[in-house]
Amino acid sequence: MIFAYNKEQVGDTLMVITADDHGSDQTAERRSNVTRIQTVDGTVVGWNFFHISNYLTVSGNGAVELTDEQVDQLNRLIKEAGFSDVLAYDHEPKFVVGYVKTCEKHPDSDHLSITETEVDGGQTLQIVCGAPNIKAGLKVVVAKPGSMMPDGMMIWPGVLRGVESYGMICSARELHLPNAPTKKGILELPADAVVGEAFTIGK
Template identity: 55%
Template sequence: MIVSSYNKEGVGDTLLLMLKNSEKEAQGFERKGNIARIFDAESNETVGYNFFNVSETMTIEGNGPVVLSEKDVELLNQALAESGFEETLTADNTPKFVVGHVKECVPHPDSDHLSITQTEIDNGEVVQIVCGASNIAEGQKVVVAKVGAIMPNGLVIWDGELRGEPSYGMICSARELELEDAPNEKGILVLPETAVTGEAFKG
């Protein structure tokens, strides 16, 4: 999984790549040429890269989240190899916002407002997602932000835990998706029953 962003005005000509979630205080840094590797200080596992002066390697249009093509990833891997890094990146162009089907929804045992769902996201894959919306229910078609999605407000969706229960993604509201005419009321966006599970949500 690659989460990438670019903001030339705010950060400079630097492509930021996140491969895993990591606590900042536990990170180490290693720089070779125009590339810095960010790694978990305890395990030495790579959690991200910063590609400085990235316009010398590839062309990036605009600011914000960047969708890397296979050709882009190939160019970045060439840059990694030339700088002396042995790891390689793998392109992932699967949609990060998809139609989900809530197969099961039960109350969280340690919360009076959270629910634990088993939600199908595509090709029969079912993930556990903890949801705080009061209108969540079994059988609904919903919008799921998968792990690695970048929300319109810049929030990156990682796997984690809520009150001790694992959660792999987020079931979204219209307001969180910043859709036009989003209702003021809180609650997840419920899609028509005809929505196809696993298809990319276009908004």
């Protein structure tokens, strides 16, 4: 689940993205200051909470983090608007230190590689990566499915040249880190970086 806020560009609206819409058509139903967004098959993929500053103090620009108490308040707003849905609590870090366990060339690409990358909780994700410096044994930054990059791009499971990919291995530029190199390639972390630790990204 992604919480996003950009008062300057969007206005005083908190956007909550709960699922990938896979590019399908959507319908929106607004009640009071709450709008529920669904695909045509009825899957809820997001919410808009208008005039959110009347109810919550939201700081940040782009992807933001909310406390459990703030999620409780959003659920109260949903209920008061007459919807029966409930937002779940999500405490998983979206950007973590990963370890590239294996790296093999993509069978249908001259620049893509297929990795098995360990993230938090001992979980291993298959991630397709196009960076020239990707290789087994690296410590890297992984954007897991359900994350939002600093430029607003959302990361969901996908298929690249016929191979499933669950996340993205990031470069310093994509993370908006200061003094990021212009040379193409993923960010290589020190060998003593702890796999599974949350990684703080730029805005």
